[in-house]
Amino acid sequence: MIEVSQKCIGCGKCVPVCPFAAIQMMEKKAVINEACTLCGACVQICPVEAINIVREESVLKDFSNYKGVWVFVELSEPEDKASAHRAAPAGKPQAEAVIEGARKIKPVTFELLSAGRKLADELGQELCAVVLTDKNRAYEKELGALDADKMYLVENPEFFEYNTDIFSTAITALVNRHKPAVMLYPATIQGRDLAPRVAAALYVGLTADCTGLAIKDGLLLQSRPAFGGNIMADILSPNSRPQMATVRPNVMKISDPVYGKTAVLLREEIKIDKTLRRVKVLERKITREPGALKISDAKIVVSGGRGMKTKEKFKTLEELARLLGGMVGASRAAVDLGFKEKTRQVGQSGTTVSPSIYLAFGISGAVQHIVGMKSSDVIVAINKDPGASIFNVATYGIVGDAHEILPKLIEALKRKG
Amino acid sequence: MHIAVFIKQVPDTTEVKINPETGTLIRAGVPSIINPYDHFALQSALELKKKHGFRVTVISMGPPQAKSVVQLALALGADDGVLLSDMAFAGSDTWATSYALSRAAKKSGKLDLILCGMQAIDGDTAQVGPGVAQQLGIAQVTFCEHIDLDGKKFIVKKLIDNGYEVVEVKPPALFTMIMPPDYAPDYPSFPDIHAALAKPYQVWSAADIGAEERYLGLKGSPTQVNKIYPPPLKGKAQMTHGSVHQAVDKLLEIMKKERFIEE
Numbered sequence: 001m002i003e004v005s006q007k008c009i010g011c012g013k014c015v016p017v018c019p020f021a022a023i024q025m026m027e028k029k030a031v032i033n034e035a036c037t038l039c040g041a042c043v044q045i046c047p048v049e050a051i052n053i054v055r056e057e058s059v060l061k062d063f064s065n066y067k068g069v070w071v072f073v074e075l076s077e078p079e080d081k082a083s084a085h086r087a088a089p090a091g092k093p094q095a096e097a098v099i100e101g102a103r104k105i106k107p108v109t110f111e112l113l114s115a116g117r118k119l120a121d122e123l124g125q126e127l128c129a130v131v132l133t134d135k136n137r138a139y140e141k142e143l144g145a146l147d148a149d150k151m152y153l154v155e156n157p158e159f160f161e162y163n164t165d166i167f168s169t170a171i172t173a174l175v176n177r178h179k180p181a182v183m184l185y186p187a188t189i190q191g192r193d194l195a196p197r198v199a200a201a202l203y204v205g206l207t208a209d210c211t212g213l214a215i216k217d218g219l220l221l222q223s224r225p226a227f228g229g230n231i232m233a234d235i236l237s238p239n240s241r242p243q244m245a246t247v248r249p250n251v252m253k254i255s256d257p258v259y260g261k262t263a264v265l266l267r268e269e270i271k272i273d274k275t276l277r278r279v280k281v282l283e284r285k286i287t288r289e290p291g292a293l294k295i296s297d298a299k300i301v302v303s304g305g306r307g308m309k310t311k312e313k314f315k316t317l318e319e320l321a322r323l324l325g326g327m328v329g330a331s332r333a334a335v336d337l338g339f340k341e342k343t344r345q346v347g348q349s350g351t352t353v354s355p356s357i358y359l360a361f362g363i364s365g366a367v368q369h370i371v372g373m374k375s376s377d378v379i380v381a382i383n384k385d386p387g388a389s390i391f392n393v394a395t396y397g398i399v400g401d402a403h404e405i406l407p408k409l410i411e412a413l414k415r416k417g
Numbered sequence: 418m419h420i421a422v423f424i425k426q427v428p429d430t431t432e433v434k435i436n437p438e439t440g441t442l443i444r445a446g447v448p449s450i451i452n453p454y455d456h457f458a459l460q461s462a463l464e465l466k467k468k469h470g471f472r473v474t475v476i477s478m479g480p481p482q483a484k485s486v487v488q489l490a491l492a493l494g495a496d497d498g499v500l501l502s503d504m505a506f507a508g509s510d511t512w513a514t515s516y517a518l519s520r521a522a523k524k525s526g527k528l529d530l531i532l533c534g535m536q537a538i539d540g541d542t543a544q545v546g547p548g549v550a551q552q553l554g555i556a557q558v559t560f561c562e563h564i565d566l567d568g569k570k571f572i573v574k575k576l577i578d579n580g581y582e583v584v585e586v587k588p589p590a591l592f593t594m595i596m597p598p599d600y601a602p603d604y605p606s607f608p609d610i611h612a613a614l615a616k617p618y619q620v621w622s623a624a625d626i627g628a629e630e631r632y633l634g635l636k637g638s639p640t641q642v643n644k645i646y647p648p649p650l651k652g653k654a655q656m657t658h659g660s661v662h663q664a665v666d667k668l669l670e671i672m673k674k675e676r677f678i679e680e
Binding site for chain 1: 479482504507511512539541542543544547548549550552557559560572576577579582584585587595635640642643644645647654655656657658659665668669672675676677
């Protein structure tokens with residue numbers, strides 16, 4: 001519950017910060033009404049610490065038998081699968097058209113191992129990788145190179161492709177058997193499908209899409225952006241184990257691999273019932289295109305502003321975005337000039353984006369634009385004017401003419417293939 | 418068939434302004450909207466209703482003013498509306514929210530399908546949908562774009578990390594919806610809004626859905642917010658002045674360094 005103590009000086013600072021309009025000033029005291037969701041925004045702003053969220057202390061549990069930092073190893077998707085249900089004549093049994101492809105460990109796994117290593121060292125515990133696969137391809141060597149101490153391996157033909165029911169059942173069983181203190185998943189589509197299912201089954205804390213991880217008083221401190229990237233929150237899960245998090249790809253730096261080191265291979269037997277598979281894949285198409293994503297979900301955004309001059313010239317950004325596997329955004333000025341549709345407008349009156357990289361071509365950097373992209377991990381600004389305010393928020397600034405740089409950049413990227 | 422759609426009222430995060438001096442949020446005057454992903458989920462449900470005559474129930478958990486999203490859904494054509502509102506829900510994290518919503522789903526009778534947005538724009542967790550599916554013990558398909566019905570089975574197009582899949586699943590199931598690029602949200606006409614305001618909707622408390630208090634709110638939430646703070650401001654940009662050639666080299670170097678292109 002939330003309480004306003006006698007310390008309240010009636011300054012009223014909490015009233016406008018409440019996202020739910022749940023605070024009113026009555027007789028120079030803050031009064032919180034039933035619209036309150038206990039989000040804590042007012043607690044942060046109060047200058048005299050008069051507002052407190054009171055949490056009933058749960059009985060302290062003993063978690064000393066929970067040890068180790070686990071990383072879920074995500075493998076690349078199997079090859080494309082043709083639509084069997086459309087091709088096969090009705091009534092005939094349909095063979096699973098699975099093509100034997102070498103499934104690789106996704107790079108995001110190495111990011112997690114690098115971050116997990118630091119946590120494990122801090123805790124003085126082991127770093128363990130968890131692999132569910134239909135066929136082990138000496139993954140322990142690759143995982144060992146990233147300094148994983150152990151690899152828990154469950155080999156079962158049912159793991160030939162990702163399936164929510166089968167994977168969550170196996171992970172839940174493994175966690176119950178070995179009791180890790182921390183478990184990390186990539187915040188990919190697969191990781192974000194799997195982790196909450198496991199967390200719900202185990203009744204443990206799970207923090208989504210973390211961009212920072214640390215150990216604080218023996219607990220996993222999880223940092224993540226919220227409110228469209230407008231604020232950061234630090235999250236703890238003190239009363240349940242394992243402490244679980246999904247980690248945003250392209251954030252954690254990969255440590256230098258030490259080849260020759262091998263993770264200790266531990267084979268695990270887990271009974272997997274075929275009938276668990278409630279969702280069946282009929283068709284799969286692997287593409288590099290960002291597909292149906294909105295610009296707010298794009299990992300790479302190539303944006304242009306008034307400096308792109310014409311609609312025709314603006315189109316060169318499309319080519320760059322395609323080469324990088326990103327999406328095109330635009331400033332409000334560019335949208336108003338008709339260079340790009342409104343749905344791609346980045347900024348206060350458009351969409352807020354927080355991609356891994358934001359490339360701004362010919363954007364001066366009005367506040368209206370900056371608030372919509374400043375939480376991007378890396379901002380690269382290209383502008384003729386060395387005094388453009390976009391350079392104030394950029395990670396890298398390049399003073400130059402976008403119209404000269406763009407074609408040359410595209411050419412160089414094409415040469416690389 | 419009977420579909421439930423979970424919808425959430427959220428502050429329009431794209432309208433949140435930032436105090437350029439302090440880097441803090443200015444939330445005053447930020448409008449509340451239906452979570453855009455939930456809006457698409459609702460439209461997907463209403464499309465199934467139009468084609469197959471399904472019954473559509475919307476359920477929203479939130480403070481009393483969240484009734485406006487329930488009324489919006491009713492105006493757009495939902496058959497029944499439920500507002501889950503109780504101080505006991507306040508402070509619920511994704512686990513406790515999943516618990517409350519799964520209790521509400523149980524009270525709604527036999528459901529064949531539950532739809533919700535892939536995530537809400539204020540939290541961006543994408544955890545409540547799968548959490549509900551697990552707590553109800555039903556199948557889930559996340560990040561879906563399109564739903565078809567083939568006899569008694571759903572055929573769903575969903576995103577995967579480097580492409581898409583078409584999957585088949587029998588009811589009951591829960592799908593979380595993305596927003597396709599060509600999608601435009603429908604808004605009700607004034608007469609429809611007017612009519613919806615007269616439509617009854619139900620308000621359920623924690624007791625109504627048989628939820629145990631120990632699993633709700635802060636007490637029932639395994640995660641705790643330790644601190645909220647403005648994102649760190651970027652340092653001074655590393656500037657490059659020079660020829661076009663130098664600029665291109667620098668850009669390639671940055672992209673390699675940040676791992677957006679291969680060495």
